[in-house]
Amino acid sequence: MSGDTCVIEMRRAGLTYPGPPPVAALKPCDLVVRKGEFVTIVGPSGSGKSTFLNIAGLLDSPTEGHYLLDGIDTGTLSDPDRSALRGRRIGFVFQAFHLMPHRTAVDNVALSMVYAGAGRKDRVRAAGEALERVGLSHRMNAVPTTLSGGERQRVAIARALAARPSLLLCDEPTGNLDSATAATIMGLLEALHSDGMTVLVITHDPAVAERGMRTLSIRDGMLSEGGV
Incomplete structure (x- = not known):
């Protein structure tokens, strides 16, 4: 762990979808993930894992509480920001x-930086450096249809x-x-x-979950320390 810098900080953050009836998909929770941690999150289907992922990934905003990413209160930002x-x-x-099937590996990676x-x-x-980092420098010009499942995930x-990025957010990366x-x-x-790198992995696989430095569980929208 690298110092005490917070990458993820949730302060009574929760998300309720409007009804009728309203659904508390993620109940207010507190969470700190510090720089350099490897955290796994487990929970049954429908438990709130996807809602947590959407908040952590800035795809949804909490309807209550605060979510800070790298110390930035994301609730104060405009949609473009x-x-x-x-x-x-x-x-x-x-x-x-989610790779483009007719683009090479290096193109798939490079396209992610257009915006x-x-x-x-x-x-x-940068795409070449990233592919080298995951051990695929020899497959840069291959298209996904010629790659194995493991190689495609390495491209991803x-x-x-x-x-x-400061945070790698993985949703069932081995599924x-x-x-x-x-x-x-x-x-x-792990490498x-x-x-x-700060890594957060959402998984249903106990063998994957136990690879983390610590494991959180979500059940019925409640986030807690420890596995299910």
């Missing part, structure tokens, strides 16, 4: 990869890393992979964490 903060500070890794305002040359350079992780490939991907996430 929230989008810009998300693009600079958060890298997303999803279960389904950051970088020129093409800088985007391609490289895409998340390209803009040098589409066999157990051996899943272990390899988790090893990569990135060892390099100082």
Whole structure:
């Protein structure tokens, strides 16, 4: 862990969807994730994991309380400023990869930085560095249809890393992979964490959850320390 800098800080943050009847998808919670932590979050389907992810990833705003990312109170930001903060500070890794099938690996990674305002040359350079970091420098010009599931997830992780975010937010990153490939991907996430990256993984897999420095659980919209 690198010092006491907070990457995620939730202060009685919660989200209730309007009714009728209103649904408290995430009940008010307090949470601190410090720079350099590796945190896993578990919970059954419908427990509130997706709502938590959406708040942490600045895709939704809490309807009560406060969410601070890198010390910035996100509730005070305009929508364009929230989008810009998300693009600079958060890298997303999803279960389904979400790669463009007819673009090369390096293009898929470089495209993630278009909205950051970088020129093409800088985007391609950063994309190449990110792919090298995940061990795919030899597959930069391959298209996703020629890559294995593990390689596609590595491209997705490289895409998340390209803009040098302060938080890597992973939603079921091993859900589409066999157990051996899943272990390899988790090893990569652990290596990135060892390099100082703050990593948060949402999972239903106990074997994945136990790889974190600490595990949180969500059940019926309630966030608590410890596994389910």
